[in-house]
Amino acid sequence: MDRIRIGILGYGNLGRGVECAVAQNEDMELAAVFTRRDPSGMQTASGVPVYCVDELLGKKDDIDVLMLCGGSATDLPRQTPAYAEHFHVVDSFDTHANIPQHFAAVDQAAKKAGKVAMISVGWDPGMFSLNRLYANAILREGSDYTFWGKGISQGHSDAIRRIPGVRDARQYTIPVESALASVRACENPELTTRQKHTRECFVVAEEGADREWIEKEIKSMPNYFAEYDTTVHFITEEELRRDHGGIPHGGLVLRTGKTGTKGQHNHVIEYSLKLDSNPEFTACVLTAYARAAYRMSREGITGCKTVFDVAPAYLSPMSPEEMRAHLL
């Protein structure tokens, strides 16, 4: 069997996660890693060579699908359309509001080049989106809820780190249990931001810093914390490393709805993720969609695709017969 040759652009947490995920898939192999940093002396966990991004186009013939492992703020809006002109690509673009314009730019590039470009793959957007779509298509009269956490929010942790006197910080987003219970009981609550999530912060302060002031700065920060019930714990650098070194995340998508001649029957559809490593799980989703991109391209399909456009069978290494026998 010819294995699907995967390239990785960007060797941060997500890129390393893809490297691990590819090793778990027998029908794939990692061809090379590309970086914008100086590759000399860079070592991959799998021993696969690291090249400078300038060499990427020259290695076109060695790569079936290129995984774009950069960030949504500045990397992907530029990279995905640019590389879709040369490769089948997969990205995890997650700036929800900008998806329509990202889709349009990538679709144009991919169609012109005859490539398949999967965008916004991961868990939200990604698996959560899929569950919103399926649940909405099934329960036509109902309410949608998405909760995030318990997990580390990188953006909120960064916001705390920018406060003077803060050496390091981790912020956990946590769903409010009573809100979840109300949703599951089909009470159709209308929930404010404050009622859905709490925020818990673990902060390492500089020596001599004014902790009371820091706590007030955090709790009053608009958009990030002011709209939430926020708890702040000051801990040592050692405690932060020991107890908060991981990148866990997760969350829940729920839809409740009614059926019956009088709407007398309630139904709850719930999808949840509990992830020890947010980037490694995201990488696993990207990898499954790399398989789909490759297979769809073999059928002559081109253009930009999201998880909504991919028949589930494309994701599995099993044959259709095996799937029907073992998974259906």
Next chain:
Amino acid sequence: MDRIRIGILGYGNLGRGVECAVAQNEDMELAAVFTRRDPSGMQTASGVPVYCVDELLGKKDDIDVLMLCGGSATDLPRQTPAYAEHFHVVDSFDTHANIPQHFAAVDQAAKKAGKVAMISVGWDPGMFSLNRLYANAILREGSDYTFWGKGISQGHSDAIRRIPGVRDARQYTIPVESALASVRACENPELTTRQKHTRECFVVAEEGADREWIEKEIKSMPNYFAEYDTTVHFITEEELRRDHGGIPHGGLVLRTGKTGTKGQHNHVIEYSLKLDSNPEFTACVLTAYARAAYRMSREGITGCKTVFDVAPAYLSPMSPEEMRAHLL
């Protein structure tokens, strides 16, 4: 907008559920109901006419998708291939072991006639199957678990009713909480039949019947109860009607898996359904897949399809742009 015209064959619980579901979908309308019983005097909730099944082929031009609402034991193995020669069809065939041969028969008929035939649509097989496939494609190294309940098992209720001295009965299948907790804690338990589910029976005995003997008969029944921890409650006919008149069901699909260079990170994917009405929810799933069947047929696709073969976007009444803006 031309609405999708739905026909229903079989007006039991599932057929009635489809009638309700179609009313919740603005892009669909119910054309007619067909029955093998005498239609004279039969009344539908929506006022749509009921015809004898003999008239079905004559109404070909009035129906875009035919919903086959019969049973998997004897109706669907015959009906689905037969009607796929004349209509786009959707069925809920759920005899897992016979899906491969059902697929082959239906595929041949549908391809010959240029029709789309969706089989094994519902929640298991159906939504549960989808979640098994997605989770397996993402977490390549892991374990799968499916739990059913809490809910009414029709087959087990029937089995109790066949015992002499039993007037009526309902049987609930219930997941064992400690087993579920172990799965969620990523302990990868190997669970026996007894460790996964318990069975709770509510029995109305004939006057003067030997209740001790009935209880022993139930608990020792091979395949149905002997392999489970079973509880039997004797209640009155009135209590049965009052407290156990519904057809609730549901269940959970979980996959736990490991990632990381040393497999050091655990992940839990969990999908759960809590349904007040098993047939009405199943009907909602069938209805969403009727939309998909219709749209796929418009693109020239033919043959037998399962939920694995259907790109999620086909299920939603939204346009691709709306979906990307609101659900992704």
